Each structure stands twice: as C-alpha cells, then as structure tokens.
Amino acid sequence: MLVSALLTSLGINSGLCVLFFILYSILRNQPSNYEVYVPRLLVEGNSKRRSHFNLERLIPSTGWIKRAWKLSEEDILSSSGLDAVVFMRVITFRLWIHFSAVYILTIFVCYLLYHNEAKTLYKRLLHLRSEPSQHKYIRIGFFGQKVDLVDHYEKKLEDIEQNLRLEQSDLSLADETRAAFVSFKSRYGAAIAFHIQQSINPIQWITELAPEPDDVYWPFFSSSFMRRWMSKLVVVVACILLTILFLIPVVVVQGLTNLSQLEIWFPFLKSILTITFVSQVITGYLPSLILQLFLKIVPPIMEFLSSIQGYISHSDIEKSACNKVLWFTIWNIFFATVFSGSVLYLVNIFLEPKDIPAKLAVAVPAQASFFIAYVVTSGWTSTASELCRIIPLIYSLVTRFCKSTDELEVPSLPYHRDIPRILFFALLGITYFFLAPLILPFLLMYLCLAYIIFSNQFKNVYMPKYETAGKFWPIVHNSMIFSLVLMHAISIGIFTLKKLSIASTLVFPLPVLTLLFNEYCRKRFLPIFIAYPAEVLMKKDKEEANDPAMAEFFDKLVTAYQDPALLPIRYSVNSNSLNSPLISSADV
Template sequence: MELSALLTSAGINIGLCLLLFSLYSILRKQPSNKDVYFGRSLAQMQSRRHDPHWFDRFVPSPSWIVKAWELPEEEILAIGGLDAVVFVRTLVFSIRIFSISSIVCMALVLPLNYFGKEMQHKEIPSESLEVFTTQNVKEGSRWLWAHTLALYVISCSACILLYFENKSIIEMRLSHISGSSQNPCYFAVLVRGIPQSSEESYSDLLKRFFMKNYPSRYLSHQMVYQCGKIQKLMKTAGKMYDMFSNHSSQQVCAPCGFCGGRSNAFSILPNEPEVIEKGKIDLNTTNLRGGGKESAAAFVFFKTRYAAASVAQALQSSNPMLWVTELAPEPRDVYWSNLCIPYRQFWMRKIATTVATTVLLLFFLLPVALVQGLANLEKLGQMFPFLKGVLEKKLMNELVTGYLPPVVLVLFLYMVPPLMILFSTVEGSISRSRRKKAACCKVLYFTIWNVFFVNLIYGTVITKLDGFPSLKDLFNGKLLNGNLPTNLADRAVPALVKFFITYVLTSGWTSLACELVQLYGLFCNFVYKSIFKKKHGPFDGGWTFPFHTEVPKVLLFGLIGFAFSVLAPLILPLLLIYFSLAYLVYRNQILNVYLFEYDSGGRYWPIIHNTTVFSLLLGQIIAVGLFILKESSICLGFTSLLIACTVLFNEYCRRRFHPVFNRIAAQVLIEMDQQDDQSRRDVIYQQLHSSYCQLEWITCDSCKSRFSGNSGEEGCKQGLFWPLLLMLLP
C-alpha cells in the first residue's frame, strides 16, 4: 500500500468529520432536536432559537467545544459519578502517554526506519508504508539501540502515569464511599440460596437463621418476590390509566399521563384505601405476597455498616451454595429480575454464555477474512479473476485498500455489544452496573481478539498461502511456523500497518463524529415527530452512558498504539488526534446527552489498568521478536529486563490498589459507624425498607421512568396510577 492510499483514506475521514461536526453545531440549535442532544437535562434555550428564521441557528459554531473544554472535573463527578471521571481520566492518560510516544518515536525511530537500508527513495506520497516500519531496518543494525531507548521511555512513562492515576482514583473512591455514608446499601446484605422448607416460608426461615447467628447485629429483612406477576399488574394499571387519559379533554405533559405536570382530568376519590396518605404509600402493608411469590433471595439489614460487611464476606454454611451473602448494590442499581434466579443455576448459565461467546468468536472469523481479502488486492484478484480489471484502476485501488476494509469490519462489530449485554443478563448479574461491566469485559476480549490478533494472523497467512485460509489452516502449523514474536515482528505487524492506520481513521475519527451527531437518535426522533406526529421522541429524558462499547474502543486503540509504537511510529500522531477529539466529544456528551442512573464507584479502572499493562507487555514481546529477527542480542537482553520490570509493577499495583475496588476497608466502615449519632442512625433504619422495596423500582412500560419512593408527586405515582395499581392487587 502506497502512502497515497493512506492519504485518500485520511482525506475521506477528515471530510466526514468536518461535515458531521458542522452538522452537529447546527442540529443542536434546533428546538426539535433538544431531546437528542440535551437529553440529560433539557437546556433553557433562548427565545430567539425558537424563531425558525433566526440566522444563527443555521450557522456552524464551535461553542460546544469551548464548553466541553472548560468543564471542570468536579462537575463531571457531580453529573456522572466516579465512573464518568474514570473514563475521562483514561482519555487524559492516553493523551499524555501518546504525546510522549509521538515525540520520541517520530523524532528518533521514524528517521532510522526510513533510512534503515541503502535504497533509492521515491517521493513521499509514492513511498510504500513498509518503508516507514522496522521492516526497512537491516539485520545487525547498530541503530537498534534507538528502538530500545524509545521502548524504555514509553514503558517507564506509562508505568509512572499509571501509578499516579491509581493513587488519585483510589483517593476519589475512598472519598466517594465516605461522602455517601447514609447510603442504605452499606447496611444491606443480599442473601441468595435460601434453603426451601415445607414447614415455614422463606421469610420465617431467614429471620430465624439470622436471629440465631447474629442476634445483636440483625435488624430486619425484605424478601424478593418473583416480579413477573407484579410487572403484569403494573402494565395493566398503566393501560387503564392510558384508557382514562385518552377520554380526557385535557392532556398532561407526557403522553402516558404519569410523568409530571398537574392533571385536571380526574380527581382522587375521597374513599381511597387507607394505605394512601398524602400521596405516599406504605408498601409494607400492601399484600405483595398475593401479587408475587417469594423467591429464595432477600435483603437483610444490619445495625452497623461493619456488621453488614463482615456478614457479607463470611461463609454462612458448610454448603457454599446455600445462604450465599454479598453486600447489596445501591437500590437504584439493583437488577430485580435476576434476583429471582435460583443460585444453583448460575454456574450453568455461565457455561452457556461462554459457549455462545465462543461460537460468536468463530463466526466472526468470516468477516475478518473478508476484510483482509479487501486489504490484499493481489490475493483477491487471484481468487476472483473477473475483478482484476476494476482493481487495477488507481482510484479504485486506493479506495478499496485504504477505506473499505475498516468500514466493513466496523459494520460487523456493531452487532457485538447488544449480544454481550444479552449474555451478561442471562448470566444473572444482580446489578445493572455489574451487568454492564461484564458486557464491557466481553466486548473488550472479543474486540482485541478479532480486531487485533485475528487480523494479524489472517494478514500473515494470506501473504504466505495462495488464497484464504480455512479453519483447519488457522489452527495448524502452516500459519505461523517458528517463533510467534519473530513472525509478528517480521511479517504481521509491519505488513498490516496500513490496515490499522485506516482502522484508526475510520473507527476512530469518523465514529467520534457519529457519536457526537447521534445519527440513530436523530433518525428515531425524526420518525417519531414527523411521521408518527408525537410530541416527544423515544429518547426523551436521555439514555445511559454506553460504558460497554466506549471503554473497549478506547482501550483497543491504546493497545494498537503500544503494539505499533516502535515498529510503525506513523500511527502515533493519528492516535493522539483521536484521543484529543474523544476528550472533547465525550465531555460534551457527559454534560448534555447521557444519564448516569447508577455509579459503580470507579470499578472500571482495574479493567483499564490491566488492559493497559497487557498492551505494554504485548508491545515489548513484539519488540523481542524484532530484536531476535534483527540479530541484536544486547537490545534483546535490555527488552527482556523491561518485560520483567513491567510484570513486577503490575503485581505491585494489583496488591496495593486493586483490592480497594473489590471490598470496602473495615477501617472506613468503622469510622463511618462511629460518626453516626443515634438520630441519624434511626433515620437510616426507617429508610431501609422503602429503599429496597421491589414495587417502587419496577420500570413503567408506558413512561419509561422509575419510582423513587420519596414523594407522591414524583414519577409515575401521580394521579390515579397508584390507586389503580392497589385495586388490582389481590
């Protein structure tokens, strides 16, 4: 691939980015799109923006860039919690490390690669990309020390930056825990695997068990009910309310009639049930047992935070599958439908999702083979002779090799995150944050394997075989005969630099522009308002931040950067531009678009740290293969020492920092317990049952809101909805 093909791809993607950025700065000013671009909190738009002929609404402006740049970290913490801060800090870390890498490698390594062999160079646009890689360095070159020095600078800088990021995020996590001392989740333990008894109910058995074993610490408990029946009742009540609202001459502010605003169509009957008092419902007096069957799970509340933590970490029974305890998630984070799953099913569900993920991995070999076929036109022409005439044209050649392969791969990758969310749900995650974190890990492993490693293997095989490899070829010795690091350094990584550079341009730059414009949300909003003539779009109120798609994407680009930093430095400035754009785009999205309904307390950081260290080690291992290939024993020895130091650094961080993300320190919990006075403790005790009341956290199918349990005038608890629901309960 010539440099001109890369410039063609860069030109196309830069043009798309400029077009989409300009389009965004115009579309965000249109009042009809406020649901799409200001979903988190609808901005107070100036009156002139409601004038359809106002000129300023149709002129691109960079004002959103200034607001995103000036957004302080404290406001990000207030908006999105610690998870949002961790994601932004990941981008900041990437900008810092790839700034250092770009300066060192572009100034030191790239010239040595370019002049590595005695040859007559062409004009720069006509040069092959392989000339700028280590493939152009001759064996035994005395200049390979520069590559080793650059590798040391990058690795040491990354470790130092990671250390300080670990330290800073740990401090923020401890502050987050201390600042939410009244959160009921610190007093609650989720108990699953309650044994079945023919003589007494789950509730009576659980109370007897904890009163016997923890008489001085046990406070009370709240059973979990099989929520299918309750959800059906909620849906029926919603339909009844819709039916009544449709006959009303006055429409409330939302289509379903539940979400805010005063309703003058109905009045509450004076003979309401006694459980409704001043817009508030005592759900403990509601006969939920008639509306749903008890499941073998419950929330058990304790008198102190330390007592709850010690019970959660203890093995309660000689049978580990009975009386399983763990600290409860936050009430807003609980994934209620999975709490009813019998605990003994979890290992079977884990196996089933692992098998399904493996099948998907094997299926994805076909799209990768197609992508590599497009990237290797000579082999493609041999396989399909009727395409030779078309592919010989220069413009078509540059378009197919420089732009089409990553586009095809990105389109296939769009199907992966929804499937991984489904697999994580089937596994039985008990919290929404844990479900999204599990999906994030699956998407990350899937992306790294298919986008990086399988592309490397296929790219190497296609150049060695006379056609596309079969699955049999993929797993036998024909693919990478000999030493794996040597093969990667010799053929795979330098030869595939063209594909990964175009992948950064397409899946990086252009996807950020699409993320900013929100093409899917814009299309749905147009359909709802223009075709269905609805007042509100489907995303009125915003949607949650997609950590399971964005975190793996950022980490994949980091892995590509570390793997190519020494071998093909030309990719580093492009990655630096990507991370800089991502920093602005995601800060804008956090400020305006996405909701953060729950906060895992920064638990994505260990995933980010481990992946970054893995990327560092991968780059160092590929460099080992390079130095073996180039017969440089001194550089090989220094790089082996660097690998050992990186492993030791990771082990230190794993022991020093990562346990804080898995458990809460007893010292912190005891200090919070000591700071409580009796009046504050009594207030928390009174809120425990209402906080974990299952009925209040079921999602309303009609208005997509959640019950907060704090006020009779909030969410779906307004008007006739709650009386209708209570009438439906047996």
C-alpha cells in the first residue's frame, strides 16, 4: 500500500471521527433523544427532559469529554460493576510497557411468553386507550358485524393468557425435573457440594455454581450431559466452517490492496484506476472498510453459537463468544491477511513449526501499512460511531413516528464485541512496534478515544445486567501472552534472515521465560477466577452468622430463581384469571 493511499484513508477516517463527535455533541442535548443517549440516567432518575427551546443545544460542546476522562475506577466500579472496570483496564493496560520494551436464542415457549403475540396486543391496546377519540372498528368476516378494536384485542388477549396458563399447568404437573437449584445455609457448604462428585457415574449428577438470578439462561437448564456435549461438537464444527468461509472476503480485500491484481480481476476498471485519488481510496480506505463491514456480523454469530453450546448463564455465553471472536479475529484478520488468505498455505505453514519464524519475518512486515489503515478504520471510526448509536437512534425515530409505547430498556455493553477488538489492537502493537513503529501513534490515539467514549457510555448509557466478578480478565491475560510469544517468534525469524545468530540466540530464552511466567500465573491467579477460596467463604459466613438481614435474604431466595415459562403474564384486564390458582384442588 502506498503512503499516499494510507494518508487518504487517514484523512477520510479522521473526518468521520470528527463528524461523529460533532453529531453526538448536538444529538445528545436534544430532549427527544434522551432515550438513546442517556437511557441509564433516565431510568435512575438522574436526568429530566427540558422541553423549552434553548439555542445552546444546537451548539457542539466538549464538556462531556472532560467528564468522561476524569471518571475514576471507583466511580465505574460503584455504578457499573467489576466487569466494567476490567474492560476499562484492558484499554489502559500495561500494554505501554510492552510497546516500549520490544443458536437457537431461546426455546419456543419462552419466545411466545416474552416476544410473539401477547406483548404486541398489549402495546396496541395501550396505544388505542391513550387516544380514545381515534378508536377504530374491525369487521369479522366478509359480511360480519363491526366490532370495536379495543374489545376485540382485549378478548383475544384473554384467550392467549388462558392458553398460556393451561400450558403452565401442564408443566407444573410434571412428575420430575432433570435439574434444580439447591440453596445452602452457608457458602462453605455450597462450595463443598460443588467440588464433591455426587455419583459413581460422573455424568449422571453434575453440580455447577448457580449464576445470579438475572444471569440464568433457561433453554439449556434441564439439558442432559449428552445433549450439551453434542451441542458443543456442533458449535465447534460450525466455527471451523465459518472461519474457512470468511477467508473469501479476506482474499478479496488483499486483491484490493494490489492495483495490478485489481486490474486483472476487473479489466474494465483500468482507466478509472489511473486516477490518483480513486486508486488511493480503493487501495487505502476500501479494503479495511470492507473487512470491517464483514466483521460486524461475526460477534452476533458467535454469540448465537455460544448460546446453543449448552451454557446455563448469559455470562458464560458472553465469555465463550468473546473467546471465539478473539481467536477468529486473530486467525482471519492477522494470519490470513499476512499469508494472503490461502487455506492450504496457512495449514502448510503451521504443519511445519520450525519454518514459522522465518515465514512470519517475511510476511508480517509486508502488511504494516494495511494494519495501520485497519486501526484507523476499525479503531477510530468504529469507536467514534459508538457515540452516536446510529441503530438505536433510527429505531427511536421510527417508534416515535409510529407512536409506539415501548418500555425504555437500558442496554448493557456487549463485551464479546469490544474486548476482542481491543486485544487484537494490542497484538498489532506488540508485534509491529519494532517492525513499523509508525503504528504506535495510531494505536495511542485509538486507546485515548476508546477511554473517553466508553467512560461516557458507562456513565450515561450502559447498565450491567449481571456480574461475572471480572472473569473476562483471564482472556486478556492469555491474549497478551500469545502476543508476546508471537512477537518473540517474529524477532527470531528476522534475526535469522539477517544472519544475526547471536541476536536470535539471545532472544530465544524470552518465549521460554514468558511461558514459564504464564504457567506461574495459571497456578497462582487462575483458581481465584474459578472458585472462591474456602478461607474467604468461612470468614464471610462467620461475619454474617448474626446478621438479621440474612433471614430476609433466605426468604427472597425461595422465589429468586423462577422459570420464565411458569411466570404469569399480566396484560389482561380480567383480574380474576390472574388471581386464580394455577392448579385447582381437583388436580392435586
């Protein structure tokens, strides 16, 4: 890629970043957009709409940048939990030392309960009742009588609720269930039950730590061991196929970075490609943009695959999706781009481990300009677009135009989308800092943008739906160790090609020491992320033994874990059907 093409990409993406910042500064001040840009503050009651016109709202402001920059870790921890702190730590990591040193989303019944027809009818009823002067009528059949639409919807809603209650009754009368939540009077007792094998057959009785009530993923809660195992096998095969298929856009992107290759593919464009600006845009900006557009669909796909893998908590699904997206990105964006996207070539390289350092030393430096452009496009522009929340803004405008009465829902940050991106940029910084130091200022600019923007979003937009106690950090640690070892391999390859045998010999102990350090960390710190120490649990049990609040906690624990399939919906105006028992005395 030519320097002029890189500068063209830099100019386009810088302009887009400035545009996103200006649009956000204006749009966030408009009262009609508060649901998009400060939903969390609205729900918490920390922000109120001001309907009177104010000219200052149309003037871009930068005060929010200063407030986001000064947001401390303590503020993030108190408002968004430990997972948000871990995410921000990924952005502000010890990374600079390295730089300077060398599914089926849910089961059908739950879908009906929460998404298909009852909720839609209820929203329509609310809309019609709010505007009684606009009541409409519907004709039943071709020659039937006219029926008031409100009455028609109410009757239909009652029928749906009654059918659901019948289904719930059948579920409640089931003789047995394959899984259940068990509560203990002490944390230490729960830990013992978790670690002890319950049956001679290890797959007959499986114990797992219960997730938080809001974190439970019910579709696989009662699944058998065999079904979970088969689900994982299917997901592994699907991930491999997706990885192979994604090499197609990678090959296309690599062709766009090479004008001679592009003229061979599209000879009719030869005259257009002679225009300097057009060739710079195509080779400098278009490849990374196309790659970024294809990558947008990867996190949702990986989340779907993780959701059918057999996990019983949303946090486990997100951690699994995070790992999948990270290694998918490293393989398809880094290695496939570096080695020109050939499947057979990639396989052949990794089948001969002794040749990997030399081949990396030749291939990695050749793609430096492409990855700089990728950081600008996928880093700067994509992160800046996070401010404007374009899709939620469009949805808000559409629902406002349609006079929808949707309840305000505060989103949570999709960690599986953003953590892999930050870690991939860290890998680029570690592997390229001595090959192409020019990449470092672009990465530094990205990290500054990410810190300001995500601090602002944690404060105003995102609210955690569950807490994993920082269990994303092992993913960060493993990624950094992999990046360091990869950098060592490239260094050894370069020194070997330059016939500097002494230098390559002196570098060789570094990957060994790094892997030894990783093994120590696995023994010393990884168990803390898997289970709580018995010492801590016993100490906590003693502290709360005489706490009067524990009695109330145990009372709430009885109803904390409820299957959504058995929860009644409360949309109908007929209160008698809602208060009547789910199972009559005649059925018992």
